[in-house]
Amino acid sequence: MLLNYVQEPNSNLLCCICRTPFNEPVTTRSCSHTFCRDCITQAISHARQCPVDRSVLTLDDLVPANSIIRSLVDELVVECIHRSSGCTFTCQRQLLAAHVMDTCPYRTTAGEEIEDVQSVPCSLCGAEFALEDLEEHTPECAASTVNCEFCTLELARSELGSHTGTCSAAIIPCVQVSNGCRWTGPRTDLKSQHTPSCPYEALSGFFELHNSKFARVAEENLFLRHRLEVLESRVQTQQRDLNSAKTALGPWFRSDGVYAHSSNNGGLASSADLPLDLQPGSASTSSRRYSQADTSPTFEQHPPDALAAYFPAEADSFERRPGWDAPFGAGSGTANSQNTVAPLNLSTTLEGSLTGVRASVVALGGAVDSLARRSDIALSNETRRLNEEVMSLRANMHGLRMQVHAIMMDRNAQVTGRSGEGGGGSNSVMPNPMSPLGPGDGAWPPPARFFYPGPGGKL
Amino acid sequence: MASIASRRLAKELSEIKSEGCPVGIKLVKADDFATWWFTIEVMGESLYQSEVYTLQFRFDAQYPISSPAVQFVVKDGLEAPIHPHVYSNGHICASILGNEWSPVLSVTAVCVTLQSMLASCKKKERPVDNDRYVRNAPENPKKTQFEYHDDSV
Numbered sequence A: 001m002l003l004n005y006v007q008e009p010n011s012n013l014l015c016c017i018c019r020t021p022f023n024e025p026v027t028t029r030s031c032s033h034t035f036c037r038d039c040i041t042q043a044i045s046h047a048r049q050c051p052v053d054r055s056v057l058t059l060d061d062l063v064p065a066n067s068i069i070r071s072l073v074d075e076l077v078v079e080c081i082h083r084s085s086g087c088t089f090t091c092q093r094q095l096l097a098a099h100v101m102d103t104c105p106y107r108t109t110a111g112e113e114i115e116d117v118q119s120v121p122c123s124l125c126g127a128e129f130a131l132e133d134l135e136e137h138t139p140e141c142a143a144s145t146v147n148c149e150f151c152t153l154e155l156a157r158s159e160l161g162s163h164t165g166t167c168s169a170a171i172i173p174c175v176q177v178s179n180g181c182r183w184t185g186p187r188t189d190l191k192s193q194h195t196p197s198c199p200y201e202a203l204s205g206f207f208e209l210h211n212s213k214f215a216r217v218a219e220e221n222l223f224l225r226h227r228l229e230v231l232e233s234r235v236q237t238q239q240r241d242l243n244s245a246k247t248a249l250g251p252w253f254r255s256d257g258v259y260a261h262s263s264n265n266g267g268l269a270s271s272a273d274l275p276l277d278l279q280p281g282s283a284s285t286s287s288r289r290y291s292q293a294d295t296s297p298t299f300e301q302h303p304p305d306a307l308a309a310y311f312p313a314e315a316d317s318f319e320r321r322p323g324w325d326a327p328f329g330a331g332s333g334t335a336n337s338q339n340t341v342a343p344l345n346l347s348t349t350l351e352g353s354l355t356g357v358r359a360s361v362v363a364l365g366g367a368v369d370s371l372a373r374r375s376d377i378a379l380s381n382e383t384r385r386l387n388e389e390v391m392s393l394r395a396n397m398h399g400l401r402m403q404v405h406a407i408m409m410d411r412n413a414q415v416t417g418r419s420g421e422g423g424g425g426s427n428s429v430m431p432n433p434m435s436p437l438g439p440g441d442g443a444w445p446p447p448a449r450f451f452y453p454g455p456g457g458k459l
Numbered sequence B: 001m002a003s004i005a006s007r008r009l010a011k012e013l014s015e016i017k018s019e020g021c022p023v024g025i026k027l028v029k030a031d032d033f034a035t036w037w038f039t040i041e042v043m044g045e046s047l048y049q050s051e052v053y054t055l056q057f058r059f060d061a062q063y064p065i066s067s068p069a070v071q072f073v074v075k076d077g078l079e080a081p082i083h084p085h086v087y088s089n090g091h092i093c094a095s096i097l098g099n100e101w102s103p104v105l106s107v108t109a110v111c112v113t114l115q116s117m118l119a120s121c122k123k124k125e126r127p128v129d130n131d132r133y134v135r136n137a138p139e140n141p142k143k144t145q146f147e148y149h150d151d152s153v
Helices: A036-047 A068-075 A094-101 A130-138 A157-166 A186-195 A205-250 A255-265 A282-293 A302-311 A350-419 B002-019 B105-120 B130-136
Strands: A025-028 A034-036 A062-066 A077-079 A091-092 A119-121 A128-130 A145-147 A152-155 A171-173 A184-186 B025-029 B033-040 B052-060 B070-072
Touching: A034 A302, A036 A062, A068 A094, A077 A094, A091 A094, A145 A157, A145 A205, A145 B070, A171 A186, A184 A186, A205 A350, A282 A302, B002 B105, B025 B105, B033 B105
Parallel strands: none
Antiparallel strands: A025 A034, A025 A062, A077 A091, A119 A128, A145 A152, A171 A184, B025 B033, B033 B052, B052 B070
């Protein structure tokens, strides 16, 4: 690779064989002379001696030169090897290979040593071309002369474009061609002949106005379309949200029409729509208890026809608790005999229904509470009564045993009296000293004492 | 390789033109990188005082690895100096032009060496085997296998 150095290199860095800066410098081990590797290799192959001092030298005596020398020559600034092609790039010598391989605009794929293609100057414009490129260049050379197709004026190709724009003989369309004028003719005739008679030219003011208006409308249309797109996307988002809400609400979701329908008809059909598990099963006990406990102060506030279904004429029908707006009650009135408790009312909002359900749960809790209390009281009452009965039974048992005992004593006395003194008065004799009641003289309790008068009849 | 030779010669030529030749040596023509002509004159007191000879250098593609073919021009009235190492056909028996050539040497170095060779001559005479050599000599002096025996001159 032959390189041109931008500055004259220091003479100490020149190989004395090729007289150029060292390329891959090597130093002889025996005599410490430095040469390019290629130069000294060739010189040794020619004569096995050092070119400088003629001492015997072989290839084995060559070692790479000191790195200082190598850095000095590698950092010399060189021109690109395609300088003759026009590349003015210069860089450190060690970087040139990368430039030639990758970035040089004049690089060739065939290799670096390619000889310059012989260039031929164009006879018209003077630019130089390779021989085969010249044939392509000649018909399109900007300096070649061509004739204007309208006025037959001869002029350079590069000026043809500007000339056509001004040539008075050029065939051009009317200026109103965009509005529909079909006239075409030489440029000179346009101003002088056509324009005064062009019907479109007469309307040019209108066209102008129309065009500007149209442009404005188009612009507005574009803007509106854009807005529409934005809104559509927003609507889609909301629809998606709505759908997810609908899914989340499940059976609670009703469209407006259904709400109106159920409320107008007194909610007759709504319970049928509910899934079974959502229908309140049996709240009859608490409802009854509330109906006994509370009067209904809110009752009068509602129109009678809307609430008539809730309150049939029967005396024991349940009444709404104050504060329960409508959670219970739909469909309850008509089926009073079988279903005294209303199912959940779906004609209110979900929130209202939830409030109602919560109130119901609270009420149920209270009902269960009081029921428990009441059954507690009943149980203790019953227990006490049972206790008393057991006591009275025990007393009766005792009385009976005493009677049996007296009878046994009588029989004993009879047996012994028959065998003994006979007829000794049954009252005065105590045959059984172990009797807890002692002697039988007047110790017998009155029989009436052993009969519990009250609850005994209910046993 | 050919371009290395021409490059090296271009460098030598530009040096000659910029710095001039050594005293007594003048460049006659160097139209290409194949043949150069110089005139050589021995300066100071010598047997060849005020005699001017013409040297011809011919380079091959292996220059400077291989030596140039150097001889005195002996035609068109030009003659070779009468010297024990210079044949009448202009061939020069000098070791530096043969096996002692070194790539380090240059055209001007060869000229100066030949100049001093002439200056150190003590007796103007042809080589002893001049006639025999000239009869059989090849055109190119490089093809001759000289025997270098006289180190004194």
